[in-house]
Amino acid sequence: MPTTRRAVLAALPLLLATARTRSAGVTGDTLHLGASLVLSGPLGTQTAAYAAGSRLCFEAANARGGVHDRRIRYTTLDDGFDVQRAVQNTRRLIEQEQVFLIHNCTGTAHTAAILPLARAAGVIVFGPVTGATSLRQGHERMLFHVRAGYADEAARIVRQLRELGTTAVALFAQDDAFGQALLVEVKKAADAAGLRLAAEVRVDPKQPELDAAARAVAVAAPQAVVMCTAGGTFTGLVKALQATAVRPTVYGFSVASADQLVRELGAAARGIVLAQIMPSLANRSNPAVNEFLALHEAQAVGTPPSASMFEGYMHARVLLEGLRRAGRALDTDRLVAAFESAGEITFGKFALHYTPQSHRGSAYVELAIIGSDGRLRY
Numbered sequence: 001m002p003t004t005r006r007a008v009l010a011a012l013p014l015l016l017a018t019a020r021t022r023s024a025g026v027t028g029d030t031l032h033l034g035a036s037l038v039l040s041g042p043l044g045t046q047t048a049a050y051a052a053g054s055r056l057c058f059e060a061a062n063a064r065g066g067v068h069d070r071r072i073r074y075t076t077l078d079d080g081f082d083v084q085r086a087v088q089n090t091r092r093l094i095e096q097e098q099v100f101l102i103h104n105c106t107g108t109a110h111t112a113a114i115l116p117l118a119r120a121a122g123v124i125v126f127g128p129v130t131g132a133t134s135l136r137q138g139h140e141r142m143l144f145h146v147r148a149g150y151a152d153e154a155a156r157i158v159r160q161l162r163e164l165g166t167t168a169v170a171l172f173a174q175d176d177a178f179g180q181a182l183l184v185e186v187k188k189a190a191d192a193a194g195l196r197l198a199a200e201v202r203v204d205p206k207q208p209e210l211d212a213a214a215r216a217v218a219v220a221a222p223q224a225v226v227m228c229t230a231g232g233t234f235t236g237l238v239k240a241l242q243a244t245a246v247r248p249t250v251y252g253f254s255v256a257s258a259d260q261l262v263r264e265l266g267a268a269a270r271g272i273v274l275a276q277i278m279p280s281l282a283n284r285s286n287p288a289v290n291e292f293l294a295l296h297e298a299q300a301v302g303t304p305p306s307a308s309m310f311e312g313y314m315h316a317r318v319l320l321e322g323l324r325r326a327g328r329a330l331d332t333d334r335l336v337a338a339f340e341s342a343g344e345i346t347f348g349k350f351a352l353h354y355t356p357q358s359h360r361g362s363a364y365v366e367l368a369i370i371g372s373d374g375r376l377r378y
Helices: 003-019 044-063 083-096 108-121 150-163 177-193 210-219 231-241 258-269 287-299 307-326 332-340
Strands: 030-037 071-078 101-103 124-126 169-174 197-203 224-228 249-252 273-276 343-347 350-355 358-361 366-370
Touching: 030 044, 030 083, 044 071, 044 258, 044 287, 044 307, 071 083, 083 101, 083 108, 101 307, 108 124, 108 177, 124 332, 150 177, 150 249, 150 273, 150 366, 169 177, 169 210, 177 197, 177 224, 197 210, 210 231, 224 231, 231 249, 231 258, 258 307, 258 366, 287 307, 307 332, 307 343, 332 350
Parallel strands: 030 071, 030 101, 101 124, 169 197, 169 224, 224 249, 249 273
Antiparallel strands: 273 366, 343 350, 350 358
């Protein structure tokens, strides 16, 4: 048998799996979505807010009769930020729960690890909570982004540092795929802008030696520290820095929850600058913000509205728009086509772009500072 023919036959099962469309999870009156999320551990509180925002949107849609007369069911499973558990959970969701789509899963390494499963089953991974460039390079038909990438956030942070005349910047990162994804983007942006990096300090996110890390940062006497981390590791380093002589301005990515920072740091959260990849909740002139806040007030959610909750809401809101455009006869091919033909989807100044060549979503980034009242000031 010729070599070329053998190669084609060997690849045929993969090609067929890749081309497979899916309608599992779609019934006459229900659309079943799912995700493996970080619902426990240092990032659990923040991720729960993403899920709460998505549920708020889905429940509002269900109260109006659903999408094309289908109510949305959203099943979430906790992976504790463990990649293997995320893979196991996703396999269960696809094979046993028979979900139509993976919505708003969390983690860079986790998303990369579940993509082969989703691709083979014809399942779309929509709006993962990651801005990693590695997941935006090339074109992945079954992956749609909503939030801006970490490269967009890093470029905005570095531009701010340059505009302020900051000359000594330290980097602090958790030493895993997530931290590395942030770290790489800050280094690229700093190099492009000619910004000097005075120090780079990493910690094991599972057993972070934060006092030692704070001392290492202090030795560099930086004017600013860019935090390539989130959750308890972020707040832990800020607390540890309070025991040193340095008082740098702290910058963080959007994955750091302002609500968690205020709750755990109190007055020490004042002055922390965070990249934000969604419009300000103070701007009710934005139709999506106004809609979210009105629903939050009407449904008495039980927790205050937050940037993380709004992000989860917007991921769900964008998905609903794609489902609406896809029509009643729903499968993955029709949903992909609906998004790829959309071009631009806008919610006020918040715009997302989808084409057959790019599923990038939004590039929206602005900076906000935590004020004395614990609120973000844009």
